[in-house]
Every structure is written in C-alpha cells, then in structure tokens.
Amino acid sequence: TFSRGQRGEPRPLALAALVRESIGLARSSFPASVEIRCALAERVPAVMADPVLIEQVLLNLCINARDAMNGSGTITVSLRHAWAVRGSCCSCRQPVAGDFVELAVADTGSGIAPEHLDRIFEPFFSTKGVGRGSGMGLAMVHGIVHELGGHVLVDSEVGQGARFRVMLRPLAAALTPANGLAAAAPGLPVGRLAGRVLLVDDEPAVLDFMRELLERWGLTVRACADPAAARAVLEDPAEDCDLLLSDQTMPGLTGVELAGLARRQRAALPVVLYSGYSGALAATAPAAGVVAVLDKPVDPQRLFEVLAAHLPAA
Ligand SMILES: Nc1ncnc2c1ncn2[C@@H]1O[C@H](COP(=O)(O)OP(=O)(O)O)[C@@H](O)[C@H]1O
Ligand SMILES: [Mg+2]
Known part of the structure; x- marks a missing residue:
C-alpha cells in the first residue's frame, strides 16, 4: 500500500510557533533581496489542523509571493484573530463571514490580473513558463484549507502586489465542523470509474x-x-x-x-x-x-x- 506522505491527523494547533519556524526555512532558501517580515499577534486562538499541511500552505503562498516579485521585494506574513470578517472565498466562491484565525501572506510583487483571479486555484493553472510553474500550488492550498472548513480571501492590485488570507475557524468552532472532509477542487469532472x-x-x-x-x-x-x-x-x-x-x-x-x-x-x-x-x-x-x-x-x-x-x- 502507498502511504499518504507525512500527512497526520488534524489536532489543536497554535499557529504562531509553526509560522516562525516555516518562515525561517523560507528565509534561508530565498534570495537575500527578498525580505520576509513577520507580524504575529498575541493570544490568537488555536485551530484544528495538521501542522505539515499548514506548513505546505504557507510555503506555497510564500513561494508564489517570491515568484511574483522578480527577485526583490517584501513578503509580510501575518497572523491574527479576525472578527466580523465579511468576504467571499476566492476559490469556492462561498461567503466568508464571522470569526476566524487569519494567516495572511502579502507581497509587493506584480499582482494578479483581474481576468486570472477566477482561475488561479484551478489545478494546472499557471502563468509561469513551461517547466517553471506546475499550477498545483494553489490547487493544493484550496484542498487543504477547505478540508479544514476554511476559506481563502485574495486581494490584489496589479503592479502593487497581492495578499492571500487563509481563514480558519478558531478551535472552539472547528471542533464541530459542518463538513469535515474535502470539498472537491473546482472544475473537476465528476464520474465513476473502476480498476x-x-x-x-x-x-x-x-x-x-x-x-x-x-x-x-x-x-x-x-x-x-x-x-x-x-x-x-x-x-x-x-x-x-x-x-x-x-x-x-x-x-x-x-x-x-x-x-x-x-x-x-x-x-x-x-x-x-x-x-x-x-x-x-x-x-x-x-x-x-x-x-x-x-x-x-x-x-x-x-x-x-x-x-x-x-x-x-x-
Ligand atoms: N502572490 C502572487 N502574485 C501574483 N500572482 C500570483 C501569486 N500567487 C499566485 N499567482 C498566480 O496564480 C498562478 C497559480 O499559482 P500556483 O497554483 O501556485 O501555480 P504556479 O506557482 O505553479 O504557477 C500563478 O501562475 C500566478 O499567475
Ligand atoms: Mg506556486
């Protein structure tokens, strides 16, 4: 049988320590001309999540931010407890409202063309050249975040940068998730095969x-x-x-x-x-x-x- 990598079970997780550690990893592998700032609020509620998967989400967002900046600029990773959020998920389009733990990655890069914004979470969608982008990063982010009952808000200004906000339910709310398991990735054919x-x-x-x-x-x-x-x-x-x-x-x-x-x-x-x-x-x-x-x-x-x-x- 084939193991599912290092994937573990969701468990109560304080994100600040995990973020600090992952950012250290990104800092050491990104060019020095890319500055990574950290803005972590105190007393942010825990979330239910597998740390390995959250790290994957964060690193994917940081890599995209780096790629969007053409070698130099600033990435700001922030963590806070956000109340009375109102928005709409950029990948599943559902309304996002209420009380969330927000993990955000903002950059000073190229930003996202408005006509691409609808498609960036699709598997294999990439504006990077052949051999450079797999188009799987954000599809993975979509899958992981929605499996946890969360959403992703995106805002971007062409030429100014982009900000991805991963919205997760605080632990108390996450303990009774409306749907525990995988929302399908957007735009995939539904069907049955055997073999x-x-x-x-x-x-x-x-x-x-x-x-x-x-x-x-x-x-x-x-x-x-x-x-x-x-x-x-x-x-x-x-x-x-x-x-x-x-x-x-x-x-x-x-x-x-x-x-x-x-x-x-x-x-x-x-x-x-x-x-x-x-x-x-x-x-x-x-x-x-x-x-x-x-x-x-x-x-x-x-x-x-x-x-x-x-x-x-x-
Ligand atoms: N921070 C960002 N700034 C600008 N564009 C972005 C950013 N993050 C993602 N994108 C756009 O979304 C596309 C899909 O991202 P992703 O799924 O990670 O695939 P890949 O990185 O392989 O291209 C990218 O090709 C890019 O056009
Ligand atoms: Mg990517």
Missing part, C-alpha cells in the same frame, strides 16, 4: 494531485514517484493492474521506456502517457503500446474520457 491504475510521476505534487483525482473517480491507485519502483511492480506477476498512467519525462526511465517494458511483461496492459511535448511522442509511442498521449498540464476532463475508454467497465 487498478499504476501511476508514475517523479514530481510529488503532481503525483499527489493525480492520485487524488483518480481515487475520487473510484479507482484503486498504486502511486510511484520513482520509475524504477514502477518497473518492479510491472515485473512482479503478483501485482494486479489494469492500466499504466505515467509522466513521460522522469530521471532514469522515461514513460515510453516504461511502456516498452510493460508491453514485454503484460502485452494487454493499456498505457497512457502525459507530456509537455506530446507532439513528438505521438509518433513513437504507439509502437510501445501507448494508447493515448495527453498534453501536460493534463486536462482532467480529457483524462477521464481516456480512462473510461480503456479501463474495464465499472
């Missing part, structure tokens, strides 16, 4: 996202971050699998090479690859038994259709 998928991607954020997507559709997923591990699964006759879904470009072993291997071991196994350069692959892949090559970033709707066509009927 076992061997999923291979060397980028952990993408691997995680793809696994959750497949599991949401009802699939059993064997996820490998290392293509060599996937090869071992393919070579083990005791391992059951209905479809191989893999990234093309990975260290050690490409998707096409993995497909060729799969073909020798399991002639009937359908193989689906995704790649940033799918055009070049389309010519060579069919010979390796690849039934479809998808463009990266993967369009979840298209992925659903391809899987539905090649998996045994649900």
Whole structure:
C-alpha cells in the first residue's frame, strides 16, 4: 500500500510557533533581496489542523509571493484573530463571514490580473513558463484549507502586489465542523470509474494531485514517484493492474521506456502517457503500446474520457 506522505491527523494547533519556524526555512532558501517580515499577534486562538499541511500552505503562498516579485521585494506574513470578517472565498466562491484565525501572506510583487483571479486555484493553472510553474500550488492550498472548513480571501492590485488570507475557524468552532472532509477542487469532472491504475510521476505534487483525482473517480491507485519502483511492480506477476498512467519525462526511465517494458511483461496492459511535448511522442509511442498521449498540464476532463475508454467497465 502507498502511504499518504507525512500527512497526520488534524489536532489543536497554535499557529504562531509553526509560522516562525516555516518562515525561517523560507528565509534561508530565498534570495537575500527578498525580505520576509513577520507580524504575529498575541493570544490568537488555536485551530484544528495538521501542522505539515499548514506548513505546505504557507510555503506555497510564500513561494508564489517570491515568484511574483522578480527577485526583490517584501513578503509580510501575518497572523491574527479576525472578527466580523465579511468576504467571499476566492476559490469556492462561498461567503466568508464571522470569526476566524487569519494567516495572511502579502507581497509587493506584480499582482494578479483581474481576468486570472477566477482561475488561479484551478489545478494546472499557471502563468509561469513551461517547466517553471506546475499550477498545483494553489490547487493544493484550496484542498487543504477547505478540508479544514476554511476559506481563502485574495486581494490584489496589479503592479502593487497581492495578499492571500487563509481563514480558519478558531478551535472552539472547528471542533464541530459542518463538513469535515474535502470539498472537491473546482472544475473537476465528476464520474465513476473502476480498476487498478499504476501511476508514475517523479514530481510529488503532481503525483499527489493525480492520485487524488483518480481515487475520487473510484479507482484503486498504486502511486510511484520513482520509475524504477514502477518497473518492479510491472515485473512482479503478483501485482494486479489494469492500466499504466505515467509522466513521460522522469530521471532514469522515461514513460515510453516504461511502456516498452510493460508491453514485454503484460502485452494487454493499456498505457497512457502525459507530456509537455506530446507532439513528438505521438509518433513513437504507439509502437510501445501507448494508447493515448495527453498534453501536460493534463486536462482532467480529457483524462477521464481516456480512462473510461480503456479501463474495464465499472
Ligand atoms: N502572490 C502572487 N502574485 C501574483 N500572482 C500570483 C501569486 N500567487 C499566485 N499567482 C498566480 O496564480 C498562478 C497559480 O499559482 P500556483 O497554483 O501556485 O501555480 P504556479 O506557482 O505553479 O504557477 C500563478 O501562475 C500566478 O499567475
Ligand atoms: Mg506556486
């Protein structure tokens, strides 16, 4: 079985210490020309959360802030107890009102174009060049924050900067969450599939996202971050699998090479690859038994259709 990383259980958590620690990490890895300020209020109520996930949220927001500043500027991370909040969640669009613990990351960067504001939380949406942005950062932030019953407020002025405010329920309120588990990511196809998928991607954020997507559709997923591990699964006759879904470009072993291997071991196994350069692959892949090559970033709707066509009927 595949472990869910270091993900733990939500527990009562005082954010100030965690924020201080995470900021230290960011400070040591960001260029010195990026200043990180901290404004942590005293006596902020605790929240119910897994510290590892909150750290992921914070670091993703800080990395985006850094990327938006072209090398120099100021990031301000703040924590406070906010009363009588009124706003609307930038990712799920629901009204946000009442009493919250607010963890905010503000920057002095480029800001967000108004026409992008609606889309920034979508999986794979990125304005960064090929190979620079995965578009998964804010999709992950959306997932984590909503799983905790929280929301994200965003305000931005083009040319001035952006501010992301993660709004979490104070512990007393969070102990009786209206819905404990995952609100779906925005814009994902809803459907049912059945079968076992061997999923291979060397980028952990993408691997995680793809696994959750497949599991949401009802699939059993064997996820490998290392293509060599996937090869071992393919070579083990005791391992059951209905479809191989893999990234093309990975260290050690490409998707096409993995497909060729799969073909020798399991002639009937359908193989689906995704790649940033799918055009070049389309010519060579069919010979390796690849039934479809998808463009990266993967369009979840298209992925659903391809899987539905090649998996045994649900
Ligand atoms: N602090 C910010 N300032 C300006 N734009 C931002 C900021 N944070 C996010 N964005 C925009 O949202 C997009 C999606 O962010 P994200 O999901 O983290 O993906 P990625 O960082 O890989 O592009 C970014 O490409 C960028 O256009
Ligand atoms: Mg990002």
